[in-house]
Amino acid sequence: MKLTDNNIRELYKFTRKHFVEHYDVQTELVDHLANDIEAIWEENPNLSFEKARDKSFKKFGVFGFMNVVEEKHKQVGKRYRKVLWTLFKEWFKLPKLATTLALIFLFYTILRLPSIGTYFYYTILGVYIVYFFVKCRLLIVKHKRKVKETGKNWLLEDIIFKLASSNFLILFSNAFNIFQFGDLFQEMQYAFLVAVFLVMLLLVGYITLVLIPNKADELLEEQYPEYRLV
Incomplete structure (x- = not known):
């Protein structure tokens, strides 16, 4: 089961909602989420997009995308x-x-x-x-x-x-x-x-x-x- 273009757009909105401001960081996270969601669907194809997305997001831990954003800032700053x-x-x-x-x-x-x-x-x-x-x-x-x-x-x-x-x-x-x-x-x-x-x-x-x-x-x-x- 593959994500649709609409699903990808929703993932971009999701990253912005969780305080990811920059497009390149959003794209990296969207790519990661998309691959993980498709892997989740392989195990549970009846899961809705929203629940699969939330399940994938929980893997980022309590601070969500914050650690990824901080690391990207360090890399680009360097x-x-x-x-x-x-x-x-x-x-x-x-x-x-x-x-x-x-x-x-x-x-x-x-x-x-x-x-x-x-x-x-x-x-x-x-x-x-x-x-x-x-x-x-x-x-x-x-x-x-x-x-x-x-x-x-x-x-x-x-x-x-x-x-x-x-x-x-x-x-x-x-x-x-x-x-x-x-x-x-x-x-x-x-x-x-x-x-x-x-x-x-x-x-x-x-x-x-x-x-x-x-x-x-x-x-x-x-x-x-x-x-x-x-």
Whole structure:
């Protein structure tokens, strides 16, 4: 006994009802439930679809799909961090290394200028703040529009467009700890460390807020072959 298309649609509704938000996780669970229900029907063909479904669902335990969802978040999060790290390392290899070093030297030189260094630091952070919030807002709006148009919310896509900024935000929050040491910019070692920090902040922001979102479709097709059909 096989499930009908209507049964499959009902299983998708069932997973959403049990707080599975992302389409790829829903699909994995629906596939598992469908196979299990058909196996249950082989043993008891008189069982209704609803009872067979509930019997299969009970096998997930007290927390239902929660453990599966949590594990998928870990897997996809690991995939995202791997992409982020790979793109970040490229800036420390030729030819991009030249740009990274040039930026560090430029920031270091300006920070060492009397009185100008502190204002430069504040100005850079101000530009970062404005760009961060504007870009995050645009990414979230773009993601919501796409989910509405396709009716599908993919986990990796959700991370890229909604959570990617957290990497930049965590690093950015440490910038305020440097405010109180602005008068130390005249010291070579401190000015160099701050210059490196600002460049790292710039790179992480560019990668998470610009580069990875621009590569979203490519990354999603690699992660989910069925994404090409959307």
